[in-house]
Amino acid sequence: MVMEKNMNDTFLLSPSLVDERMDDLIADLQVLIRQPSVSALNQGLEECALLLAKMMNTAGIRTELLYLSKPKNLKSKDNNDLEKHLTIPPIVFGEVKSKSNPLGKTILFYNHYDVQPIDPIEKWDDDPFSGKVDGNVIFGRGSSDDKGELITRIKAVEFFLKQTGDVPCNIKFLIEGEEEIGSPNLNKYLLEYIDKFHCDLIIWESGYIDNKGRAIISLGQKGILNVELNVQGPSHDVHSSLAVAIENPAWKLIEILTSLYDNNGKILIDGWYDDIEHLTEGELQQIEKEYFDEDSFKKEYGIRQFINNASGSDIKKRLALEPTCNITGFCSGYTNQGVKTIIPSSATAKLDFRLVPFMDPKSQFNKLVSFLRAKGHSEDELKITFWSGEPAYRTPLNNEYVNIVIDGAKKIFNDVILNISSPGSGPMYIFNKLLSVDSICIGSTILPNKMHSPNEFTNIDLLNKATKCFIEIIKEISKIVC
């Protein structure tokens, strides 16, 4: 294609104009934070989606809410299933076609408007949904993950629209409401609305800035498997004097959990590691090159050492490549103040397993179930629930957009660090499977932002930089001649 005149003008636009509009960015982010949207509790999701769609439309992005069609096999008498279907939060889909470069590349920004629960509420210094600004930081659940990241992308696109009435390449937004519970319906959304989602590159929902101000450009994500184990004991809580005779379900659950993991990093479930992909030499070298500040990390999380006393390239490899078996919650019996002398009637543990390519969540779940049933834990004794799962994915190092994103980022950040996989999870796999498109992570988050924790916050200076960075990336991608 031939570059048009106004596109050349676009490349001259200075992202410094972003500085003048930071108050708008902050105000809009506060609006989003103040709308609770906790997917685990199905709280405020549609309200948040509507608010976001309105905000994006105001910015000039044509936005709609997408809902899943009622499944054909869902009959009107299946009231529970129907009710469950009706609570699936919508996807916020935004699109701006480039008038000057309609045949150019299409970037899809993948983000989410749902947030993690606020528990433990007593550990927050302020209302978790206050959006309070204090100097360079904005507090609140979702301020960093993912409403803060999202706002920088919207503002980058708005920048072009406000300055030129156009965008220099095609832009799409896919913003879901169930990321924090493992994106259980994203698959269906992608299938139902696949025509809307075609694109050339996905910019992933978030990315880290290291403590030297360098952008960490990550190319992969681990998978995840969320399960719940529940052991039933006596038919009701029982006076604990009978612990000589009646087995305690908390002890039983502990016995079961101990059989799964050695507390030194090793998962003991038969065949757990069977399907793991071997890395290329290039990928292994890339891990060696990564920068990881062990002392800052330990200080940030108040720990003295890593699991197994790991360090150096060992800990970098673990972060990028190792599966986990983690207890996210354990509840049994009396957990209030003081003493209550009972045998609890049940014990429940929530676990998340991080997965790596090519572990399949359902198949790993089946391995877990087979392992526990083979140990003699019957369905009567132990209930094993599959909550959600998604496989891992890694964008190849030689993907054509990697260097373009690096070039854009280098214009704003001190430097960039390339990372083959984040330790976190997300639905990158399913995007690749259904759209045949790769994803690249870059964003504004720093380690101390307390994502998923009380007192989550984001940094205004980094929101500013990330916005500018996306402007540069959009410019870079617009240069590609199709």
Place this chain on the structure above:
Amino acid sequence: MVMEKNMNDTFLLSPSLVDERMDDLIADLQVLIRQPSVSALNQGLEECALLLAKMMNTAGIRTELLYLSKPKNLKSKDNNDLEKHLTIPPIVFGEVKSKSNPLGKTILFYNHYDVQPIDPIEKWDDDPFSGKVDGNVIFGRGSSDDKGELITRIKAVEFFLKQTGDVPCNIKFLIEGEEEIGSPNLNKYLLEYIDKFHCDLIIWESGYIDNKGRAIISLGQKGILNVELNVQGPSHDVHSSLAVAIENPAWKLIEILTSLYDNNGKILIDGWYDDIEHLTEGELQQIEKEYFDEDSFKKEYGIRQFINNASGSDIKKRLALEPTCNITGFCSGYTNQGVKTIIPSSATAKLDFRLVPFMDPKSQFNKLVSFLRAKGHSEDELKITFWSGEPAYRTPLNNEYVNIVIDGAKKIFNDVILNISSPGSGPMYIFNKLLSVDSICIGSTILPNKMHSPNEFTNIDLLNKATKCFIEIIKEISKIVC
């Protein structure tokens, strides 16, 4: 001494008069149930004590509230300690001296007006403090343990006072407000008010009726040690993707707990069983004679088998003689609906250990601490808290009052079963140590009463029988010529 005329009349009084006054008994019990008095939460204790004292005074029992003096070493500037001291609930002390038999024996009824917490609240079919009557049962926390038991004793004494204006032997009541948290201040009360408490026999707070309507007369109680273990993890809940690097405190606590107990009845702490008393041949034979309906027990608690598949005299011995290591509560991380992907910042377990003669709670606690510290769990990593403890005690089979109580009980119940020790705990030891008096347990509780559980209830017909039984026991004891 010489029997006086009105005492002979007393022996002719028929306990059937109790039947006419059951409505009063029920109404008074409802008043007590409707006043919450949860010692674990320091809720409503003094209110309940006042209400009870008024009720006892109305019944003709001279009653007073006893408070502990401020410790001499407590300075006014020790505000926390002072505040803690001021919240110690009073003992309700009642006394009726026999006018006709002032030199006769003195019975002390030991009971408690505090109750267990109501958690899990969602499992109650009604308000836990409703005192709702339905046919033969009265529901509510404390209906059985111990307000139901207590009311039968008050009513038995009131019976004599209403009929004769006197009691045929001396009667005392010691009703404490901290039994359910291990009677942490009873020791001090006994020492400070020892002159009030002298007696010849203690009738213990409760006792069981078996499913054939026989009274189980129990002579002993296990001791108890309540502790809390807390493991500190990262400084705040952390995104669970970092579980490859940061140790999870729930896993660490599980590792620690697994080192304490083999989940088959055996406690693994070094030296735990060192101080256990050997039984006499007579005591062992008595255990063999006890009746225990295994099938009813299993059905009541919804279990298929006992720990280690025990049965016969093995399970009877365990109930009377075996120490326990029981988890009463375990809490870590996210325990609400759905999924939250975190490494929890801490994990806490509450444990109770039932003890047998001559295990000392403090010394057993020290064994626990030494064992865990020797395993390398430092104070930084693992906090070990002593909540409360009391030693076990057994009244000797040849105590002179045993047969007298049996004779009284046989007049009302189908038969009696003698039991050398209940599996439950209480401060029997400290009474013997400080007052040199033995205790005997007899009461109105049946296994299905759901003591310490949701939907606790008591049976009106058994309250009636127990009241009559105490009238007979008082009569029997009055016959002893001093």
